[in-house]
Amino acid sequence: EVQLVESGGGLVKPGGSLRLSCAASGFGLGNYSMDWVRQAPGKGLEWVASISSGGGYIYYADSVKGRFIISRDNAKNSVSLQMKSLRVEDTAVYYCAREGYGSGPTEFDYWGQGTLVTVSS
């Protein structure tokens, strides 16, 4: 069974940092691109970042570029999102999502349960 379990969310002050982790199980992480998607309270979904199966291709939304870093450790079956210079508008539930098998971007076929990040003074 495919499972994605996020952790690391919490309350942080504006300008602060936080590191989110996604533990993957039930599939070979090294075969899939992985993404982070967020959802502000009461709002829609916003794609944040993508990392290819081997980590060689990385993409970011303009809203987080230069502040967030996505990374992965296939040997440890984990994906991370390092977030710096956090803003109030980064407050959201952050989901780890797996892309379907194939080259290039595909649909998100599995999602984690999400972890809440709250940026507030």
Added chain:
Amino acid sequence: AIQLTQSPSSLSTSVGDRVTITCRASQVMTSTLAWYQQKPGKSPKFLISHASSLDDGVPSRFSVSESGTDFTLTISSLQPEDFGTYYCQQFDSYPLSFGGGTKVEI
């Protein structure tokens, strides 16, 4: 960047109704669009992609079609468990993007 405009933003329906949700892309794409269902307090769930068939376990009452830059999700006969918010998402090019969502109320 490709922008997706979903319509309607919400709809109130009845069990057994046929429901159609449209996602209009800001530029031409080649079937690289997916649909997700999200229920309150839950993670989104992948439903269907225009590039492939229904995800395992998704009822056949869900179908998709496209015409130009318009992509459509149809629920042929709405069931009580189909309430929730539906999102379209394009994976044609980066930055990936989602539509604003359609809330289906029964």
